[in-house]
Amino acid sequence: MIELNANIIHEPKPKLVSKSDKDNLRRCIVSRRNMYKYEMIRFAIDPKGFVVPDIGCRLPGRGVWLEASLKAVKAAVDQNLFSYSARCSAKIPSNLAENIEKKLFERTSGWIGLAKRAGFLVTGHDKVRAKINLGDLAVLIQASDGSLLARKRLSACAKDFPCVEVFTSKELSNVTGRINVIHGALLKSDFVTPFLADVRRLSGFRSNQVPETEIRKLGRNV
Template identity: 35%
Template structure:
């Protein structure tokens, strides 16, 4: 089943909601990035990339779409990237609490070999040899490599997290979708294989 579609106010393209960012206007007239896509009020949709957001700001398209004066934060682009990053890391944290995340080289290696891992997570600043060894074992499994060891450690409530894996299930799909949006916004791929669900 495909996502409902919305029109980007900056490019005019009609895209699935998953490829767009949703914005709402707070009661005090401030523009808010609705990362969870669930804030009340009429949503405004912009393609999930920096250029589209900057175009919407430059041409005052948020105010036009909202049909009212809108206070656009000066650091909106940074704020969007931060909230998308927080969303990804919060989902990983949820996986840890639900017992779906395995942490540590030896445990991840074991999870991969036993077929219990469906997604590999590697710290962007981790040593290349360890990452490559696990990637070889993982084969075609998707790998997320856009978070630092410090970010992963904080999200997973452990020290020095470099390697982690996630079991299969709905949470894996949510994490892949969230990482894909963040990577798209940053203009790079954060997944080392195509995401096909």
Template identity: 35%
Template sequence: MSETNNKNETDLVNDAFKDDKRSNDRTCIISGATGSKETLIRLVLGPDETLVPDLANKLPGRGLWISANRAILDDNIASGKFTKAVSRSLKASYKQDAGDLPSLIERLLTRRCLDRLGLEQRAGNIVTGFDKIKAETVGKSARDIIGYITASDSSDDGRNKMSAAMPAEAIMSSLFSREQLSQALGKDNVVHVAVFNSGGAKILRAELDRLKRYRGIPE
């Protein structure tokens, strides 16, 4: 992302709503940082005047865009800067309490990842279990592994051994507990998950990247 420098508040508002059909970039209403629709988070004002996270970018209405970073959002809500930025963007006074918004966004981002993981399981693009994945890493299919997900409450030893066997380009993730992974995949005690290359797996990778950024986890 690139920071927008030397811009006043009106410029930030105008940039936030500029819909350049030649570009996928959008502008954060708080910082002026720019990024693609897939890396920012869209908010839409609902009928009850509350802000609704539109993570699929499909809800009708005029959207507000914010950077995918919970720490920044928490700080700006606490300081009142977020409310001011929303009011400027909507060109109307916004007085709703946004204190629960950061937690709601994180829950929804997490659910999108786990739902996509379940879809990839049903499509046959997932292998679970230490031994089964280990066997895949030494076969011809190793180059097709684009992601390795391990439970956040797994042992360091198992995680380190499996991570070392993964292709260098595979994304590594330990964002979810074994309970969350087990529920998403409909299996008991899921600790290790390998994700194989597919169109859906690429979507999963993008969703994992966005959740990592939101939690402030280094790339």
């Protein structure tokens, strides 16, 4: 689950798009819609003709842009749109979608690591709750496999802030160097905007489902 604050990441405007906004718009080869670059993945063709996800938009050559979602990637592959858009016979790696998710996870976890080292990340239910009460919170981060009841209660306290639940407890623990991390808080800093932009893209390749047992627990306790 991701709830993004429009004040931090602006949604595309249906009217009156400025010149600077237009510079950040690209057309998805599947939907043919103009979208902001932070909602998309850029692809390049390497010297051997393989499609390569250019997550950081740094590779040379004519880029191909696609909405950041597993569904869009599958559609582009099935309809041979990479070859059509790149104007060449593009080869598709068998692990293309998995590679995209891996690279996006590395970027998002990298922001968490940088924020931790700079002192802008706290973990643990009580510490996160304290930051919410102090008004220092920028993003609530919760493990997707944590207790649904505990996540619901804490997110209710931070209802005016983005809530990110695309990481497992194991992933958060590995990134932060702590044990059994379920709740975390990214504090107000320059890390917030790029983190949310990459999380938005990562969420398109992850599907987090709440176990039925947790749903029953929530029903009994609320």
